[in-house]
Amino acid sequence: MKRYLSLLLLVVFAALQTSAQQRPMDAAQLQLALKKLNVVGSALYVAAHPDDENTALLAWWSNDRLYRTGYLALTRGDGGQNLIGDEKGELLGLIRTQELLAARRIDGAEQMFSRALDFGFSKNPEETLAIWGHDRILADVVWAIRKFQPDVIVTRFPTTGEGGHGHHTSSAILAVEAFKIAGDPTKFPEQLKYVTPWQPKRLFWNRFSWQQIDPNDPKVAKDVRIDLGTFNPLLGRAYTEIAAESRSQHKSQGFGSAERRGTTINYFAQLDGEPAAKDLFEGIDTTWSRYPGGEPLGKLLQQASDNFDPKAPEKSIPALLDAAELLDRLGARPEWSPKLHPWIDVKRNELNRVIAGCAGLAIDVSAAEASVIAGHDIKVSVSVINRSDYPFILQTVGSRDATPSVGVGKKLADNVPLKTDVTIHVPADAPISQPYWLRKPAMKGSFVVDDQELIGRPENPPALPLIITLVDDRMHTLFFTVPIVYRWTDPVRGELTREVDVVPDVVTNIANKVYLFPDAKPKQVVLRAKSYSGAGDAVVKLTVPQGWSVTPESVPVTFKQQGDEVRAMFTVTPPAAESEALAQAGVGQAPSPVPPSPVHSVTDIEYPHIPPQRVFGEGTAKLIRIDVKKKGTRIGYIMGSGDEVPEGLRQMGYEVNMLTDDDLERGNFAGYDAIVTGVRAYNTRKRLKLDTPKLLEWVKNGGTYVVQYNTTSGLLLESPGPYPFKITGDRVTVEEAPVTFLKPDHPLLVTPNKITQKDFEGWVQERGVYFTNDWDPKYETVISSHDPGESDKAGGELYTRYGKGVYVYTGYDWFRELPAGVPGAYRLFANLVSAK
C-alpha cells in the first residue's frame, strides 16, 4: 500500500483542507454525514447578492437530499448599505462575504463568487452587463459550473425583469447562457487547463412572486413542487428553521429572519435541459454506480452507514479507512483525476471529517503570535488528541516551510493529547495576506484577479497551512491541512481564534482618508505608524505633490516593542488655487540616506458574528483644496445606522457633537447652528419618534435641521418633517445623471457657496436614494435629476422655512460623496447646514 502514499501526497496536499473552525460532529450529524458520503449528486443556486439565496432550499438540498450544494453569488454585496457600521464598498463586501460563509456553516452549502462588483443599484440588465463586462462574468459562471459540476442549476430570479434589480435579472440571464455553453470545449477554452467541459442536466427558476403563489394558477401547473418545510429528526429542526438561522447571519443588512414551521411549497419552473415532471433530479443517478468503477465504493460506504453505532462510532473507522483507500485508488486513475472529477477531493475531505468525528479526533494548532512578517519564523504548538481506542499514530506535523517536528511517530493513546512544537519559516517572498480580489485596483464593474484558480473562491487559501498526517498499523493514511491560528480568550466571548496573517514590517495609516482645505490655511495631518516587527528606530514621512508643501520633511520615531504604535504630526500647506492631490505615507530606516519608501495602511474589521478581517491599503489620503464657505460653527449629529458624514463636516471646519438619546430626551439644542441626522436615523434611532417635535420646535425658533435619507421599511415617522411628505423607493443610480437647477437663485444654490454644474462632477456610485413624493406645497424643491429614460425627479431634496428656521430632507448621496472626497459635495452640503 506504500506505493499509494507518494501519489497521494501529490493529490492531497493541493486539495484537502480541514478548517480548525469546523466543529466536531455529534452522533446525529455523523449519521447524516455517513449517508451523505454515498450521495454523488450536486446542485448549484445562482443569484446576484449576499441575501438573494433561498437558504431553505440550500438547507434541504444539503441535509435532506444530501447533495453537494453550492451558492454562486455573482457579487459580494459591495454596493449596499451597512446597518452595523460605517464600512462601505470593498470593506462592506468583505463583511458580506464572511456573513455568507457564516450562513453556509449553518445550512451546509458551499459558497462561490464571480469577479462581478456590486456597483450599486442598477435598473436594468443592459446597464449591469455593460458595466460588469458580459463576457468576463459569463466566463466566471461557466468556470463555476465546470469546477462544481452541478447536475441541476436553479436561479433565484427570472430573466424577464420581475426581480427588479438589474443585477438580479443579469444573474439569471448569465445562468441561462452559461448552461448552454459550459459543456462546449470551444467556449472559454483557456479554462480547460484546469477544468473539463461540463453539461448540467437541468436549469430551473425558483419561482417567486411578491404575492403568494396560487397553486391552481395555470402558470405554475407544470412547475416542480417541493415542500421545504419538512422536518429532519436527526437535526431536530425543519429546513425552514435552519434557513432562518442561516439568513439571520446577514447582519450588516439587518436581515434577521423569523423561523417558519409547517409546509412551505416552492415552485420550480424549468428553463432548460431534459424535461422533469415531479423532481428536479428526476432520472439522475446520484449513487456511486453512476461512475464506472464506483460501485464497490458505494457498497462499502453503505455498509459503514448501515453498521454505524451512535454509542460506539469508533467501530465504523476500519470500514471508513478502507473506503478512503478505495477512493484514493480511484483517484489515482487518469479518468478520475481531480481535474476531471471533483468528487475525489470532495469525498476524501468528507471522509476525513467523518473519521475524525468517529474517533473524537481534535487538532489544536496555536501560533505564538497573530501575525508574521515574510522571511521570519513563527513558533506553532500543535496538540492532537484521539478520543477512541483506534490505534492511530501521529506520523508528521509540518509543512513545506517547517522545521521537522518533534515527538511524532508516537501512538495516539485514547484521550491522551500528544503535543509537539514546530517552527515555520515564512518564505521571504510570501505575499501579505490581502484578500485576493483586492490585490489589484478594481475596474468599475469587476475585480481584477490574475490567477484563474483563485476565481470563484470565497476567500484566500490559508496563508500558512500546516499538514498533519495520521497512519494506522495497516498503513492507512489521513491528511489534515489546518490553517495556523492564533488563540486568545475574551472574558465575555470565551476562546477566540484568528488565522495568522502575513503582514509588512510597518504599516502607516494617515488619520483621515480625505483632507479638505476650504481656504489656503495649512492643516495638521497625523500619521500613525505601527511596527509588526519589533523594537527599532525609523523615520516617517509624508509626501505631497508639487504645489503643496509639508513640514517637517520627516519625523524620527522609535518603536519600543512589537505591535507598538507611534504618532507623527505634519503640517500641510495647500496651494492658493483649487487642486486635488494624493498624500503618500512612507517609512524608512533611521538614520538612512535612502529615501523612505511608501508603506501600506491597514484596516481591521471586527464583529462578533464573523472572523476578524484585515485589509491593507495604499497608505494614501486625498487632499482637496477648494473654496468652501460655511455659516455657523457647531453642529449636532444624530447618527443613524452609521456613516462618515461627521468627519466631512469637521473637515469643513465645524465642531461636531454626536447627540445621544439622553441629549434628545433633554431637548436642549441651544448652541447648535444646525442639527443633522445620519443616514437611516429615522429607521434606527427609536428616540426620534418621541423627540422629533422638540427638534421641530427648535427649528421654529431659528434652528436648521437637515435630515438625510431613510428607507421606507421600518420608518419611525411617516414624514419626519414639519409638513407631510412621502419617502419612496425612487432613486437616481447613474452617478453622472444630469442635475437641473429648478430655482437657480435659491439660497441652497447660492449661499454661502455659488453652486455650478461642476459641483456635480466626479460623484461616485449614484446620485441619491429614497427620494420623496406627495410633498406638501409648503416645501420647495431646488434641484432635480433622473436616470436615463425616466421622468425627472424633484423629490430628492425638500426645503422649507419653518418659523424662524429651516428644514431640509435630502436623499442625495452625501454619505458616499463626502468620504470619497468629491469636492462639489462639500460645497453643496455646506449650503444645506448653513441654510437660514
Ligand SMILES: [Zn+2]
Ligand atoms: Zn439582491
